[in-house]
Structures are given as C-alpha cells and as structure tokens.
Amino acid sequence: MKRRDFVKAIPATAVLPAVLTTGAGMPKTAAAQTATTESAVTRAAKSLNLPDYAGKILHSDMDGLGPDGKPTGQKATFTGASKADAKAEKAAQHQMTLTQEEQDILDGKDGEEKAKLMKILVAYGNAFGAEELVDLGGAPHSNLFVGAQYMKSLIQMLDECAKVGLKSYAPYTVNPRPYDVYNVQNNPKDMTLVYEGYPLQRDLDYVHVRLGAPDLNYRSCACYLDEVGNAPEPGTYVAWAESSAVNYGNSVLGIRTNRNGSGMVEICAMLGKAPLFGLMTDEGRRAKWLVEVKTSKEPDWGALGTAIGRKCVEDVPYITGLDKYFEGGKVTPDNLHLLKAMGSATASSGAVGLYHVDGVTPDAKEKGRDLLVEGYQTYVYDDAEQKNVIGTFENLWPEKEGDPTAAFIGCPHNTYHEMVKWGRLVTEALDKAGKEEAAIPVYMFCPNKVRDRLVEEEGDLASKMKRAGMHATNMCGVSYAGMKGFSERVRGVTNSAKTRVYSTVRYFPDEILVKIVVTGKVPS
Numbered sequence: 001m002k003r004r005d006f007v008k009a010i011p012a013t014a015v016l017p018a019v020l021t022t023g024a025g026m027p028k029t030a031a032a033q034t035a036t037t038e039s040a041v042t043r044a045a046k047s048l049n050l051p052d053y054a055g056k057i058l059h060s061d062m063d064g065l066g067p068d069g070k071p072t073g074q075k076a077t078f079t080g081a082s083k084a085d086a087k088a089e090k091a092a093q094h095q096m097t098l099t100q101e102e103q104d105i106l107d108g109k110d111g112e113e114k115a116k117l118m119k120i121l122v123a124y125g126n127a128f129g130a131e132e133l134v135d136l137g138g139a140p141h142s143n144l145f146v147g148a149q150y151m152k153s154l155i156q157m158l159d160e161c162a163k164v165g166l167k168s169y170a171p172y173t174v175n176p177r178p179y180d181v182y183n184v185q186n187n188p189k190d191m192t193l194v195y196e197g198y199p200l201q202r203d204l205d206y207v208h209v210r211l212g213a214p215d216l217n218y219r220s221c222a223c224y225l226d227e228v229g230n231a232p233e234p235g236t237y238v239a240w241a242e243s244s245a246v247n248y249g250n251s252v253l254g255i256r257t258n259r260n261g262s263g264m265v266e267i268c269a270m271l272g273k274a275p276l277f278g279l280m281t282d283e284g285r286r287a288k289w290l291v292e293v294k295t296s297k298e299p300d301w302g303a304l305g306t307a308i309g310r311k312c313v314e315d316v317p318y319i320t321g322l323d324k325y326f327e328g329g330k331v332t333p334d335n336l337h338l339l340k341a342m343g344s345a346t347a348s349s350g351a352v353g354l355y356h357v358d359g360v361t362p363d364a365k366e367k368g369r370d371l372l373v374e375g376y377q378t379y380v381y382d383d384a385e386q387k388n389v390i391g392t393f394e395n396l397w398p399e400k401e402g403d404p405t406a407a408f409i410g411c412p413h414n415t416y417h418e419m420v421k422w423g424r425l426v427t428e429a430l431d432k433a434g435k436e437e438a439a440i441p442v443y444m445f446c447p448n449k450v451r452d453r454l455v456e457e458e459g460d461l462a463s464k465m466k467r468a469g470m471h472a473t474n475m476c477g478v479s480y481a482g483m484k485g486f487s488e489r490v491r492g493v494t495n496s497a498k499t500r501v502y503s504t505v506r507y508f509p510d511e512i513l514v515k516i517v518v519t520g521k522v523p524s
Helices: 003-009 031-047 052-057 088-093 100-106 112-127 149-163 188-197 201-211 243-253 264-271 301-312 336-349 362-371 383-391 416-433 448-457 459-467 477-482 497-502 510-519
Strands: 063-065 071-075 133-135 273-275 287-293 317-320 372-381 406-409 442-445 470-473 492-494
Touching (some): 100 112, 112 264, 149 201, 149 264, 201 264, 243 336, 264 273, 287 301, 301 317, 301 372, 301 383, 317 372, 336 497, 362 372, 406 477, 416 448, 416 470, 416 510, 442 477, 477 492, 492 497
Parallel strands (some): 287 317, 287 372, 442 470
C-alpha cells in the first residue's frame, strides 16, 4: 500500500510503534498487485478482529525501492537496524539485564502504572536485542499529534499515567497539530472535516500538558530550531519520534535516538530510560553506503534525499561532495534547511534515521571514513541520476491537466531564514509581474515562534506576505495536504520531497514553484 493512500484514508502518519511491522512483505509497486495486497490486509484485519480502518494501518512505511522504482529486496524495521529480524519469538528468548532500580520498577515498587510502562519498554528492547537500558538526557520529542478516533486506546493509557501524576523527566516538544482553524481551515466545510476527523484532539492535548509538554506555540516537527529550543548536545541519549526530527537530530546534532513510534517516546520519557540498540550504539551508527554526490551544480536537495532513501532504505549512508555548500563545514541557521530538506526525504522515501556528511556532521568530522563498514556499497549521484530520480515523480492530481490550486511550503517546518527567503522571492516576483496577490494560496508552515520572530524583525515583509496571500500556519503540512475530503479536490504544488511522498501534491524546485505561485500555471 502506498503511503499517500494511507494518508488519504487516515489523516496522520507515523502513528505505529516501530515493532508493528506486520505487513512488511506486502507488494507495492505494480497496479496488478493491488488485489493481492488488499486481500492480505483484509485477511489480517479479520483475523485480528480489527475495525475496518485498521486494516489499512498494518504497514505504513516502505520496503526497499531503488531510485529506478524497482524493489531492492531489503525490508525496513524503522529502527536503523534492517538486519534486526525482530520477531515476537525472538523477543521471548532474549532478556535484557536490568539494574536493581529498573527491576524494582518492573516489580511494581514505584506503582502499578510505572510497572506496566517498564514491562512495555523491556519487551521493546528485547524485541531488538538490546542488552540494557540507558538513562536519557536532553528532552524528548513526540510525534503523537493526531486526536483521531483510532488513537483512543493510546490516549486513554497515557491519561491513566497523567492521572496518577507521572510526568516526563524533562519538558518535551511535540509535533504540530494536524489542523489550524484560526489561520486556514476556518470555513464551515473544512471545520466539519476537522472536528469529525479529530474528535479526541482536546483529550490528546490535555494529556501532553499534564505529562510535561510546553504550550502549543512550541509545536513543531522541527523541534531543533532555535526558536523552539530542543537541541540536545552531541552524544546525548534521547527518545525522539517523527522521522525527519530523528533524522536531523542523529545526523546534524549528533544525538542518539532510534526511530520510535508514537507512544513509545512518552513511555521512555516517563521512565527516563530507553533500550540501547540500533542508532544509539557505535556499531549501529556505522555507514553501509558511500554516497558520492557528483552533480555539476548544487543538487536538488529533495531529489537527492529521495534517491538516498530509496537506495539505502534504512541503512546509514556516508555522503561526500556536499561540504562545499557549508562554509567551513558549519551548519548554521542560514543553511540548515538544505540538510533538513535532504534528510527528511531520506527518512520518508526510505527509513533513514541517520546519515553522515563528510566534513560537516559531527560523527563524520570526528571519525571520517572510518565510519564505513567493511564491504560497504557505493552509490554515485550525478546529473544523469538526478534527472532519472525526478523523472519518477508522478502526477497524482485528481485532475492531471488542471491548474494548481494551492502551494505547500514548509515540510518539515520552515526556519526563520526560509520564511524570509520565500517572503522575498514571492513578493518580489509579484512586484515584477505587476501583481499584488499570488495566483494561488501559499501555505507557509512554521512554528508560531518563528512566525512571531518574522513579525518582530521583518514586520513590513510579514505584512506584504499576508497581503500577497501567503498564510503562516503552525499545523502539519502533510496532514493538511493529505486530509480526507481535502486531498481529493486540491491540486497542490510543493518544494518538499517529503510532502510529495505522503500526498498527491506535486514536487517542483524553488525557481519553478515561484513562477507557479505568481501565474497559477505549471510551466510547459
């Protein structure tokens, strides 16, 4: 099943624990296989006595597809450990070593609720062969952001924990809400879809408040931005979810976390511990691929990330040829969006939770090519390969020849630099064309704290952007683009390779996207 179908069927992504990979073998590439996949899903749902919708969430990520779109035969476990072979039988055979403190919690000496949480955490660690639990630092990041009906049992479980006073060991950040009825979806039709689709949003937000999350102005999938402030020191063990945040945190910040599923972060946060395996270990952070970027000019960062994700699936790549775009090998507020765009695409087109950039990212600066495992594979990304990858990007609009109806910019959330950049690109292009307003609405997804900074430091530009039809919103762009009842009638355009993967929105490079925003037409 394609992930964009999953989003249309259920308005959320990345909501399953990493160990729930029941459907990992389902075929996904040929239309002729659809019936086989559907029958397998239906049989699974019936055998488990699940509600109808649950049959569609047995598997929401990918098996390996190469840059040519053909299967590689590699399956993802969503943890950075594709060889983990995680199975229930294996978990029953493996037993982690616990400290006396951890055993006491498991035995119920700190209360029934913590005992249940520890039981889940130990089972999780055993499933992936962890030898021990480690103490966490920094702050957690949660991707539990959707108050949909199918999340009811998980929300109720966390509510029970909150009622007895359990909290995260540190204030934690959370993904953006899946809707915004203040700035965007404040018309009757969309509000009906929102409130029918997310009836448990209040309950979920209330749980987060009691467990230790800050106010809604800090909600963002890019929790590491300065304005949000969740950027632990290199080497810190943390529990993060949200594929693009995990990807950026492990790679650019140098923290250590696995790709956790929704709910697992809260469990780790309340216990202050996580199982040590996968991307949290030295061995798990070694690279199995050498990716040599040899484009004649600056690469299309989204296409590059797509290619790496498809090729490596969840294996760690060591990437060369990019240091020239980061002066002095430094990632700064003015250039971090490049790695954000590339990394989020590796995490959505594949399941990459960590990459190394030669001369730029912390692990690569410290260890260089010693990070490569013996027998690593090499992948060359040049102009021809970039053209081939972009050529696989389908037009999935419901009316393929229609004109675009909206632009989606900011998945993951825009940085302050990107907000300023796009504000100037669009308003200056409109001025040049003798227009005051964009031909289509432009949705600029960013944390409220970034929007506030824009207003404070670039007030004139912010006003001009608003008059031009550029809407600053702190919701999740993917949830909006893929919301059932909306995605069927929109013909969206974006510069986010992640949004492209999860929805019917079409991908265009920045310079073309500006032209589309001004003219309302896709250039021939």
